[in-house]
Amino acid sequence: MPHKVQFVRELSELPLAEEERLELEKVTERYPFFCTSYYLRLINFNDPADPLRRVVIPDPAELESWGRVDPSNEANYTVMEGVQHKYESTLLVLASDRCAGLCRYCFRKRLFLKGSEGRPERLRDVQALVRYLERNPRITNVILSGGDALMLPTSRLRELIQAVRRVSHVRFIRLGSRILSYWPERILNDPELLELLKNYSRPGKRIYLVSHFDHPRELTPEARKACDLLLRAGVQILNQCPLVAGVNDD
Incomplete structure (x- = not known):
């Protein structure tokens, strides 16, 4: 590829409150966080309900123990x-x-x-x-x-x-x-x-x-x-x- 993608992989690089970041880091111990800097620029981090934020920012609900890792068999x-x-x-x-x-x-x-x-x-x-x-x-x-x-x-x-x-x-x-x-x-x-x-x-x-x-x-x-x-x-x-x-x- 002529131009490499710019990834952000650490929650510490995002404008999150420390309390929220620490909670979300528990999620990333199981499911990683990574996203392009391009997409992150589209997110309104001042809005907790921003729809694009919900797409890529970890959610504590991901750790709830239900469902299967291969839901489609x-x-x-x-x-x-x-x-x-x-x-x-x-x-x-x-x-x-x-x-x-x-x-x-x-x-x-x-x-x-x-x-x-x-x-x-x-x-x-x-x-x-x-x-x-x-x-x-x-x-x-x-x-x-x-x-x-x-x-x-x-x-x-x-x-x-x-x-x-x-x-x-x-x-x-x-x-x-x-x-x-x-x-x-x-x-x-x-x-x-x-x-x-x-x-x-x-x-x-x-x-x-x-x-x-x-x-x-x-x-x-x-x-x-x-x-x-x-x-x-x-x-x-x-x-x-x-x-x-x-x-x-x-």
């Missing part, structure tokens, strides 16, 4: 390391184990658990992925997710896209990414990435970016410009987001 559909096959025509690839920010509601927060509870799940063997695709001709749709697919270096993303495109019955590649919200500079400052996507997104063989905007304030001028560049490169942009209390449930 993804382990049951894992056919090889980093690859899940739940629906006949769709293959999900955990291409990356990195994100530009940790959403506090993430259903894959297990990927970021501290200590022995966390375990690697991302794809390592690209050729094994290709062999699996070739053995399953009903798969027409491959999702490159994670983590965040666009946290991969462009060279690694090229390797994956080229490998998947060699399998003739795969029509669509979907990139699961929150980059447009957390780090639009990833798109704005990497013409090599845009050229890669342009070369491999063609009629009948489209690349889709499944973006993740949770709140209108995330649609900044930078994010809009990044969307425009992707559209000009032939990428189809979709959006998905959960309904989160205090963020977008009004």
Whole structure:
């Protein structure tokens, strides 16, 4: 990547009262905090109910002992390391184990658990992925997710896209990414990435970016410009987001 992301990883770098910070640090002993400086600038820290704050700032409720670390039973559909096959025509690839920010509601927060509870799940063997695709001709749709697919270096993303495109019955590649919200500079400052996507997104063989905007304030001028560049490169942009209390449930 031509420009490295600027992470903030310590709560002490945020404008929080000491009492609140000490309470939230108990959460980060289990689930880490990290976010881009870009996204943190969008937060109104003077408003305790700020919706963007609720997206990324730890919450003591995360330590309540209910639920499961794998709520979607993804382990049951894992056919090889980093690859899940739940629906006949769709293959999900955990291409990356990195994100530009940790959403506090993430259903894959297990990927970021501290200590022995966390375990690697991302794809390592690209050729094994290709062999699996070739053995399953009903798969027409491959999702490159994670983590965040666009946290991969462009060279690694090229390797994956080229490998998947060699399998003739795969029509669509979907990139699961929150980059447009957390780090639009990833798109704005990497013409090599845009050229890669342009070369491999063609009629009948489209690349889709499944973006993740949770709140209108995330649609900044930078994010809009990044969307425009992707559209000009032939990428189809979709959006998905959960309904989160205090963020977008009004």
